[in-house]
Amino acid sequence: MLAMQQNEVLEQAEEFLFDWVRPRAQEMDVSLEALKEGLSELANRGLLGLRADPEFGGRGFPDAAFRRFQETIARCSGALAFVQTQHQSAVSFLNRSANDALKRRFLPKWCSGERMSGIAFSQLRKAGAPVLSAKRVEGGWVLDGKMPWVTGYGIFQDCVVAAYTKDQRTWFGVVQLADSDSLVFSPVMRLASMEVGQTVSAEVRECFVSEEDVLYLKEGNWIHNNDMLNIALQSPFALGCAAAGIDVMRGVYEKKRIEAITRAADVLEEEL
Known part of the structure; x- marks a missing residue:
């Protein structure tokens, strides 16, 4: 059912x-x-x-x-x-x-x-000292560092954030996506495409997160293992964009009626 x-x-x-x-x-x-x-x-x-x-x-x-x-x-x-x-x-x-x-x-x-919620994980991919760290304190955790890539500022109210702990585990928690003394956001980034997504960076200064707002702790190499899986999981976006291109070709054919266009669209669709 x-x-x-x-x-x-x-x-x-x-x-x-x-x-x-x-x-x-x-x-x-x-x-x-x-x-x-x-x-x-x-x-x-x-x-x-x-x-x-x-x-x-x-x-x-x-x-x-x-x-x-x-x-x-x-x-x-x-x-x-x-x-x-x-x-x-x-x-x-x-x-x-x-x-x-x-x-x-x-x-x-x-x-x-x-x-709604965004995510902030990109800082985990940088080699060397953690870009964003999570330190256990009484009642929760304190985050310090930077979130270099956060999409949805002004759209989302919350954000699932990931940071490294002192013992090399990966910490996940929910924070509010709003300016405060502990979260200072940059202006919206100028991007080559999809700038409307409101992508920013954030300085994180002793941001306290209650234990109640923690999702879980994972092993330190989590992001690298996850990225290997995600290579395959992103294929729907590529396939969708390719299908959109074929849609454009078929739309052009409806206006110009050039048989080569529809034949090319058919071949591409078969490959897709």
């Missing part, structure tokens, strides 16, 4: 993406308000918690269904696909946590869109 419901949700989601999102893709690439509207429409359709368990308001999508959704949304809007993926990743990370109280506090809100 659950699989049938998930398939129905997926089909309805794809119809929405093709009919509502795709015609607005160019606007979402440049307009923050248009992008926020797209996220709101995803929330209205229950599409922001695809990897969360149903008990928290999520859809509980298996890998195949989620990748199909990711491929289709990338086919329809690169900006919306990029930003919502940050949130879906945060949802997935928290859903796998053993901290049930934290899950019950955040997941229903993240799934409904009442609140």
